[in-house]
Amino acid sequence: ADDGYRLWLKYDLVRDASQRKEYQKQAKFITIPNSASPILQTAGRELQQGLLGLLGQQVPVLSESKGKGGIVLAVAANPELGEEGYRVSTQSGNLVVTGATDKGALYGAFALLRHWQTGQPVANVNLTSKPRIEYRLLNHWDNPNGTVERGYAGSSIWKWQELPEVIDPRYRDYARANASIGINGVVFNNVNASARFLTAEYLQKVAALANVMRPYGIRVYMSVLWAAPKVIGGLQTSDPLDPQVRRWWTAKTDEIYKAIPDFGGFLVKANSEGEPGPQDYGRNHADGANMLAEALGQHDGIVMWRAFVYKANSNGDRFKEAYQEFQPLDGKFAPKVLVQVKNGPIDFQAREPFHPLFGAMPKTPLVLEVQLTQEYLGFATHLVYLAPLIKECLESDTYAKGPGSTVAKVVDGTVDQHTISGIAGVANIGSDRNWTGHPVGQANWYSYGRLAWDHTLTSQALAEEWTKMTLTQEPKAVSTITDLLTKSRDIYVRYTTPLGLHHIMGQSIHYGPEPWLEKSARPDWTSIYYHKADAVGLGFNRTATGSNALALYAPQVQKQWGNPATCPPDYLLWFHHVPWTQTLNTGKTLWNELTTRYYSGADSVQWMQQQWAQVQPAIDAELHADVAARLRIQQREALWWRDACVLYFQTYSKQPLPPTLTPPT
Numbered sequence: 001a002d003d004g005y006r007l008w009l010k011y012d013l014v015r016d017a018s019q020r021k022e023y024q025k026q027a028k029f030i031t032i033p034n035s036a037s038p039i040l041q042t043a044g045r046e047l048q049q050g051l052l053g054l055l056g057q058q059v060p061v062l063s064e065s066k067g068k069g070g071i072v073l074a075v076a077a078n079p080e081l082g083e084e085g086y087r088v089s090t091q092s093g094n095l096v097v098t099g100a101t102d103k104g105a106l107y108g109a110f111a112l113l114r115h116w117q118t119g120q121p122v123a124n125v126n127l128t129s130k131p132r133i134e135y136r137l138l139n140h141w142d143n144p145n146g147t148v149e150r151g152y153a154g155s156s157i158w159k160w161q162e163l164p165e166v167i168d169p170r171y172r173d174y175a176r177a178n179a180s181i182g183i184n185g186v187v188f189n190n191v192n193a194s195a196r197f198l199t200a201e202y203l204q205k206v207a208a209l210a211n212v213m214r215p216y217g218i219r220v221y222m223s224v225l226w227a228a229p230k231v232i233g234g235l236q237t238s239d240p241l242d243p244q245v246r247r248w249w250t251a252k253t254d255e256i257y258k259a260i261p262d263f264g265g266f267l268v269k270a271n272s273e274g275e276p277g278p279q280d281y282g283r284n285h286a287d288g289a290n291m292l293a294e295a296l297g298q299h300d301g302i303v304m305w306r307a308f309v310y311k312a313n314s315n316g317d318r319f320k321e322a323y324q325e326f327q328p329l330d331g332k333f334a335p336k337v338l339v340q341v342k343n344g345p346i347d348f349q350a351r352e353p354f355h356p357l358f359g360a361m362p363k364t365p366l367v368l369e370v371q372l373t374q375e376y377l378g379f380a381t382h383l384v385y386l387a388p389l390i391k392e393c394l395e396s397d398t399y400a401k402g403p404g405s406t407v408a409k410v411v412d413g414t415v416d417q418h419t420i421s422g423i424a425g426v427a428n429i430g431s432d433r434n435w436t437g438h439p440v441g442q443a444n445w446y447s448y449g450r451l452a453w454d455h456t457l458t459s460q461a462l463a464e465e466w467t468k469m470t471l472t473q474e475p476k477a478v479s480t481i482t483d484l485l486t487k488s489r490d491i492y493v494r495y496t497t498p499l500g501l502h503h504i505m506g507q508s509i510h511y512g513p514e515p516w517l518e519k520s521a522r523p524d525w526t527s528i529y530y531h532k533a534d535a536v537g538l539g540f541n542r543t544a545t546g547s548n549a550l551a552l553y554a555p556q557v558q559k560q561w562g563n564p565a566t567c568p569p570d571y572l573l574w575f576h577h578v579p580w581t582q583t584l585n586t587g588k589t590l591w592n593e594l595t596t597r598y599y600s601g602a603d604s605v606q607w608m609q610q611q612w613a614q615v616q617p618a619i620d621a622e623l624h625a626d627v628a629a630r631l632r633i634q635q636r637e638a639l640w641w642r643d644a645c646v647l648y649f650q651t652y653s654k655q656p657l658p659p660t661l662t663p664p665t
C-alpha cells in the first residue's frame with residue numbers, strides 16, 4: 001500500500017521490460033569526479049538511489065568513466081546555463097549531465113530521473129534548462145511550539161525541542177523533495193515571527209537544519225520579529241534609525257553568519273495585522289528594510305519585505321492599502337531588498353485579480369507570494385490543484401511596459417531588467433505521513449516548485465508529470481486525472497465564490513460559507529463588506545463611482561475591467577455592483593448566472609467523483625480510497641456552499657431559481 005511518504009520520488013520499477021532494458025544499457029555506471037563537492041555527491045547518490053528503484057539494480061559510482069553506456073556528472077563553466085542551469089545530452093555513448101556549477105548538475109540529475117520516471121525514450125536526449133527566477137523559496141508558517149499557522153497536514157515537521165541534537169531523517173527527505181523540483185531556499189518559521197528564533201539557542205537549531213539542507217543546494221532564511229531588539233535585546237526601542245538598534249541587528253546578523261555561513265537572509269512581516277514595525281516609530285517600510293539590508297552588509301543575503309499590510313479600515317478599500325503604502329516607496333529600497341507581494345490584493349482568495357503592485361514598482365524587485373496551503377480553498381479536504389491559479393496570476397498582463405508585461409515577466413526581472421528575482425510559496429506540508437494531508441496537495445507543492453523554475457510550463461503538463469511520477473503511468477488514467485486536476489480549481493470557485501465574489505467564508509477559521517457575516521473585530525473581516533448585496537444587486541464597486549481601486553492598474557487593464565460588458569465574468573463582482581436582473585456578457589442575468597454557477601460547480605464535484613472512480617484499477621487501493629473519501633466530504637460541502645450562498649443572496653435578489661435548477665432540499 002502506498003502511504004504517500006515518498007511523494008513523486010517513488011522510483012517504482014519500470015514496468016515495461018524492454019523500456020527498462022533501454023535504460024539499463026545507458027546506466028552501467030555513474031561517474032563523478034574524485035573532487036566532487038557535497039552537492040555533486042548528492043547528485044550521484046540521488047541518481048544511484050533513483051536508478052536502483054527504476055531499474056532494480058545498483059549502479060556503481062566511479063570516479064572515471066569506463067567506456068560507454070554510463071551517466072557522467074560534470075561541472076563545466078558555461079555562461080549559457082547560468083548559476084543553476086543544466087544540460088543533459090549524449091556524448092560519445094555516455095549520458096552527460098553538466099551544470100555550470102554543482103547545483104546545476106544536481107538539478108540535471110533530477111531532470112534525468114524525471115525523464116525516465118515519466119517513461120521518456122533514452123535516445124536523442126537533450127534537456128537544457130535554467131531557472132527563470134533566482135530565489136525560489138518555500139515559506140513555512142511554523143511556530144516554535146510545533147503548530148503550523150493555517151496548516152492542515154498535522155503539526156510542524158521541525159522538532160525544535162529535539163534540535164540540534166536529534167536530526168529527524170525526515171529533514172533530509174524534505175530537502176530531497178525540494179531539490180528535485182528546484183526549490184533553493186526555505187524559511188522554517190512563521191511570518192508572525194517569534195523572537196526566539198534569533199536567540200543563540202535557536203540559532204544552533206536552525207544551523208543544524210541548514211546543515212541538512214546545504215548538500216541539496218538549499219539555503220536557509222529566517223522570518224524575524226521587528227521588535228526583537230526590545231524583546232530579546234534589552235533595548236528600549238526598535239526604531240530602525242536608532243544607532244543602538246542598528247548595531248544590535250548588525251551584531252545579530254554577524255552572529256547568524258557565524259552559525260550559518262551561507263545564510264540567505266530575512267523575511268519580514270511588519271506593521272501588518274498587529275505585528276510591530278518601523279511605522280511604530282514614524283518610519284516607513286523602506287527605513288526598516290534598508291536597515292536590515294545594511295546589517296547584512298558584505299554578507300551574501302537579501303531582505304524580503306512583505307507588502308501584505310492593511311490598517312484598521314478607516315474610509316477606504318483594503319484592496320488599495322498595500323499599493324498606497326508601498327508604491328510611493330519605489331526607488332527608496334536598498335539593492336538587497338525585494339518586496340514580497342501576494343498574488344492578489346486581498347488575501348489568497350480562490351480567485352483574485354493580480355495585485356496592482358505588479359508593474360507599479362519598476363525600481364524594486366518584487367517577489368510573488370502564492371499560498372500552497374489551502375487556507376481559503378478547502379484545507380486538506382477539497383481537491384484543488386493550484387497550478388491554474390498560479391498560472392492565471394503569472395500570465396496576467398500588467399501592461400506596465402506595454403502589452404506582454406505579464407506578472408511573470410515583472411517577477412522574473414525581464415520587464416525592468418532586475419538582476420535579482422524571487423518567488424515564495426507558503427508551504428502546505430506537515431507531520432502527516434503523506435506530508436500534505438490531501439494526497440493531491442503534493443501536486444501543489446510539486447507544481448509550485450516547477451513553475452518557480454520555469455513559469456512557462458503549463459498546468460496541464462505539470463499535472464500529467466506529477467501524476468505519472470506519483471500515481472500511475474496507465475495512459476487512460478493519466479489523462480483522466482490530468483483533466484480532473486486541471487479543472488478542479490475552477491470547480492471550487494464555482495461552488496464557493498463565482499463571478500468574482502470573495503471573502504465570504506467562515507470567520508477566522510476560513511472554512512465553509514458565511515456570506516451573512518456582519519460583525520467582526522474589524523469591518524474588512526466581514527462578508528458584507530466584500531459582497532455588498534442589497535436590493536439592487538451584488539458586488540463591490542471599485543470603479544470611479546466607487547472605491548476607484550481600478551485606477552491602480554494600467555489604463556489598458558482599467559479599460560477592460562472597468563466596463564461590465566468587457567470585464568471577464570470571473571472578475572466581475574470584484575469591480576462592479578451589478579443589478580440582479582442585468583444581463584451579463586454571458587447572455588444570462590446576474591442572478592441566473594450566479595445560481596447556474598453555484599449549481600454547476602456543485603454538480604461538477606459529482607463529476608470529479610465519477611472520474612476518480614474510473615481510475616480505480618490503475619491506482620494504489622489505499623490511496624484511491626483516501627481521495628475518494630475526501631471527495632465525499634467535498635461533495636457534501638459543495639452543496640453546503642451552494643445552498644447557503646444561493647439562499648442567502650436570494651433574500652436580497654427576491655428572484656426565483658431558474659426553472660432548470662432544482663431548489664435545495
Ligand code: GCU
Nearest residue numbers: 149150191192269308347375
Ligand atoms: C492571512 C492569514 C494569516 C497570515 C496572514 C499573512 O491573513 O489568515 O494567518 O498570518 O495571511 O500572510 O501574514
